[in-house]
Amino acid sequence: MSSTSVYPTPIxxxxxxxxxxxxxxxxxxxxxxxxxxxxxxGRGYNIEALNVTVVDVKKNLSxxxxxxxxxxxxxxxxxxxxxxxxxxxxATNLANLSESYEAExxxxxxxxxxxxxxxxxxxxxxxxxxxxVQKRQNIVVYEISGTSERINKFLDDLDTIGGIxxxxxxxxxxxxxx
Amino acid sequence: MANENEFTGADILLKALKDxxxxxxxxxxxxxxxxxxxxxxxxxxxxxxxVRQEAGAVHAAxxxxxxxxxxxxxxxxxxxxxxxxxxxxxxxxxxxxxxVCISGQVPSHLIGTxxxxxxxxxxxxxxxxxxxxxxxxxxxxxxxIHEAFKIASSGRPGPVLIxxxxxxxxxxxxxxxxxxxxxxxxxxxxGSKKVDKNFVEELVNHIKKSERPIFYVxxxxxxxxxxxxxxxxxxxxxxxxxxxxxxxxxxxxxGEDKSSLGMLGMHGNYEANLAMxxxxxxxxxxxxxxxxxxxxLDAFSPDSIKFHxxxxxxxxxxxxxxxxHTNTDIALTLKEIxxxxxxxxxxxxxKDYNNWWGQINExxxxxxxxxxxxxxxxxxxxxxxxxxxxxxxxxxxVTTEVGQHQMWAAQYYKFSKxxxxxxSGGLGTMGFGMPAAVGAQMANPDSLVIDxxxxxxxxxxxxxxxxxxxxxxxxxxxxxNNEYMGMVRQWQELLxxxxxxxxxxxxxxxxxxxxxxxxxxxxxxxxxSELDDTINEMISVDRPVIADIWVDKKENCFPMIPSGAAHHxxxxxxxxxxxxxNQEKGKVLV
Numbered sequence: 001m002s003s004t005s006v007y008p009t010p011i012x013x014x015x016x017x018x019x020x021x022x023x024x025x026x027x028x029x030x031x032x033x034x035x036x037x038x039x040x041x042g043r044g045y046n047i048e049a050l051n052v053t054v055v056d057v058k059k060n061l062s063x064x065x066x067x068x069x070x071x072x073x074x075x076x077x078x079x080x081x082x083x084x085x086x087x088x089x090x091a092t093n094l095a096n097l098s099e100s101y102e103a104e105x106x107x108x109x110x111x112x113x114x115x116x117x118x119x120x121x122x123x124x125x126x127x128x129x130x131x132x133v134q135k136r137q138n139i140v141v142y143e144i145s146g147t148s149e150r151i152n153k154f155l156d157d158l159d160t161i162g163g164i165x166x167x168x169x170x171x172x173x174x175x176x177x178x
Numbered sequence: 179m180a181n182e183n184e185f186t187g188a189d190i191l192l193k194a195l196k197d198x199x200x201x202x203x204x205x206x207x208x209x210x211x212x213x214x215x216x217x218x219x220x221x222x223x224x225x226x227x228x229v230r231q232e233a234g235a236v237h238a239a240x241x242x243x244x245x246x247x248x249x250x251x252x253x254x255x256x257x258x259x260x261x262x263x264x265x266x267x268x269x270x271x272x273x274x275x276x277x278v279c280i281s282g283q284v285p286s287h288l289i290g291t292x293x294x295x296x297x298x299x300x301x302x303x304x305x306x307x308x309x310x311x312x313x314x315x316x317x318x319x320x321x322x323i324h325e326a327f328k329i330a331s332s333g334r335p336g337p338v339l340i341x342x343x344x345x346x347x348x349x350x351x352x353x354x355x356x357x358x359x360x361x362x363x364x365x366x367x368x369g370s371k372k373v374d375k376n377f378v379e380e381l382v383n384h385i386k387k388s389e390r391p392i393f394y395v396x397x398x399x400x401x402x403x404x405x406x407x408x409x410x411x412x413x414x415x416x417x418x419x420x421x422x423x424x425x426x427x428x429x430x431x432x433g434e435d436k437s438s439l440g441m442l443g444m445h446g447n448y449e450a451n452l453a454m455x456x457x458x459x460x461x462x463x464x465x466x467x468x469x470x471x472x473x474x475l476d477a478f479s480p481d482s483i484k485f486h487x488x489x490x491x492x493x494x495x496x497x498x499x500x501x502x503h504t505n506t507d508i509a510l511t512l513k514e515i516x517x518x519x520x521x522x523x524x525x526x527x528x529k530d531y532n533n534w535w536g537q538i539n540e541x542x543x544x545x546x547x548x549x550x551x552x553x554x555x556x557x558x559x560x561x562x563x564x565x566x567x568x569x570x571x572x573x574x575x576v577t578t579e580v581g582q583h584q585m586w587a588a589q590y591y592k593f594s595k596x597x598x599x600x601x602s603g604g605l606g607t608m609g610f611g612m613p614a615a616v617g618a619q620m621a622n623p624d625s626l627v628i629d630x631x632x633x634x635x636x637x638x639x640x641x642x643x644x645x646x647x648x649x650x651x652x653x654x655x656x657x658x659n660n661e662y663m664g665m666v667r668q669w670q671e672l673l674x675x676x677x678x679x680x681x682x683x684x685x686x687x688x689x690x691x692x693x694x695x696x697x698x699x700x701x702x703x704x705x706x707s708e709l710d711d712t713i714n715e716m717i718s719v720d721r722p723v724i725a726d727i728w729v730d731k732k733e734n735c736f737p738m739i740p741s742g743a744a745h746h747x748x749x750x751x752x753x754x755x756x757x758x759x760n761q762e763k764g765k766v767l768v
Binding site for chain 1: 310491495
């Protein structure tokens with residue numbers, strides 16, 4: 001796992017800050033997200049990205065994936081604090097597992113003006129194996145998934161094409177221990 | 179068709195409280211809890227104590243819980259009723275006190291409409307409770323209440339709130355009793371019941387090797403129960419290791435025992451803080467390395483191997499990195515340490531730490547708690563010392579407010595048993611002591627309950643005198659009256675050039691007349707010759723008493739580690755001058 005934060009972050013401001021992806025299994029009940037978000041804001045921790053979805057309807061469980069920045073000591077404290085919350089079953093730092101897989105999904109809408117731009121976009125989309133969701137005259141919508149780092153690179157490359165308009169949404173990283 | 183197996187939400191609440199063996203509830207009625215008050219009217223197992231403001235209910239529940247070891251329970255209405263208890267809930271969270279707060283909420287269909295006396299109770303109390311609930315379905319009520327009690331009292335205890343909309347109090351469902359509920363383990367977080375054998379062995383080995391060991395004991399020992407305190411006494415006697423306690427640890431180990439170095443920290447004893455600074459082995463039993471205890475972190479006990487026993491995982495390595503830790507209950511762990519020592523016939527007889535005790539006794543010669551009592555004006559330290567001497571033979575509970583008087587009480591009143599000392603440590607809530615005394619007296623009707631107070635703190639919840647009078651609770655409010663917010667003034671003197679900005683309490687009431695107007699008893703000591711008689715009179719009256727003790731207005735609380743200083747940089751008296759560099763650093767801290 002070598003990808004960096006999805007958003008530009010003043011890394012130097014955080015002494016020995018490390019990006020960590022935390023995977024939290026919780027009872028899916030009202031207020032659980034507020035408890036977690038409140039814990040982060042109340043104790044001054046960072047949330048770089050957040051993803052919440054029910055993963056087990058029968059047992060009523062959700063998995064929350066949180067990307068955060070902090071020294072190792074802070075990350076251990078976050079985990080300990082998360083595990084104190086009543087509806088939390090477990091909180092795991094994926095970096096502490098011997099093996100884990102991480103992915104993110106991104107939808108990108110690009111408006112272009114001419115064929116030259118269209119060709120360049122098509123070229124990058126091909127390199128990054130992004131899937132075309134919709135294409136009209138001067139608008140194309142792609143879906144790209146993979147590590148956050150890969151998506152960052154794709155976006156950086158698109159940035160080199162002048163004069164196009166980009167609108168996008170990202171899921172934030174999700175991850176699983178293997 | 180009425181089903182006789184079904185009960186209203188209000189009745190289910192009462193049944194659950196009975197099931198939980200609750201006999202006392204502190205509360206204040208209002209629109210959103212009227213169905214519950216109606217149910218209270220028709221029963222006789224539960225004694226309701228009507229407070230005069232909801233803050234009084236929550237502190238009384240805390241006092242009840244601390245002094246009895248049971249869960250304290252309170253009942254308040256929606257909106258302002260519940261916002262008034264936010265301070266107390268935070269206080270209980272910081273000091274790990276098990277309480278359950280029941281609050282009324284506007285009817286379900288009005289939630290979110292900005293209805294009269296509506297507020298987002300679960301939103302407001304989420305960060306200041308261990309857990310909270312909004313019960314929208316009456317069929318979930320029994321289970322929720324039982325889980326709330328379990329969570330409040332398990333692991334590291336704390337406050338739990340249950341918000342019940344008015345329509346749910348009227349709606350009907352079956353009652354499920356406590357014994358028919360199976361708790362889901364992950365939600366209870368009770369901590370491990372299995373003692374870490376490795377930790378025990380490492381600890382005993384390190385004790386054998388150490389030259390300068392110390393026990394550092396906190397409120398966790400108190401929460402682990404009386405057995406923890408008994409095992410601790412055994413272990414200290416066996417090993418001859420000096421012991422210091424935090425503010426909340428007072429009473430876990432007898433304060434007058436020769437092994438006790440007294441309290442440590444900002445206003446702790448010189449010998450306790452120096453011993454913490456110089457020790458080579460620190461055994462932390464249920465303390466959380468609070469900033470009031472550690473002083474400047476980078477100079478905190480630099481040369482020690484640190485062991486930490488704490489049921490709360492998040493207290494480990496939070497402020498101070500430790501070498502060994504265990505998350506098992508303290509009583510169980512200490513018991514295992516004692517039996518490991520016994521079964522392996524480990525004798526610490528030759529290991530008497532002579533040099534270490536010699537050093538500690540040198541520090542003790544500083545007599546850091548020495549004060550000069552003249553012939554006229556009462557020194558506050560002397561007032562507490564006399565109070566201790568004149569009450570120590572009695573079955574006494576002491577509560578306090580917050581400030582100088584609280585620190586003097588911690589320094590000069592000695593406790594020999596746990597749960598006798600009830601004070602607001604983490605949050606430092608002025609106005610805590612008197613309602614807490616009401617709660618402690620409810621739980622211990624035959625004991626002597628004294629609130630050691632300052633006049634400024636006392637004024638913050640003065641209305642609760644009426645509660646004490648109504649329920650004939652003979653609590654004693656022992657005010658060290660110096661007409662100042664003493665601790666604020668002390669900091670202004672030390673750090674802000676003696677500019678006493680707004681710390682003088684002008685227009686004070688005549689506390690004697692005030693007591694009389696509430697139908698309580700007022701007594702007063704203006705000088706040293708009146709002190710003992712006043713204390714004796716206060717104790718002998720079987721009614722609530724306000725004792726107005728006029729003390730030296732300029733006295734400060736020493737010893738003191740100024741904020742930002744380290745343990746070995748203590749100020750011993752007003753003649754000690756603070757290092758100006760520390761002063762600047764300390765100014766920005768709390």
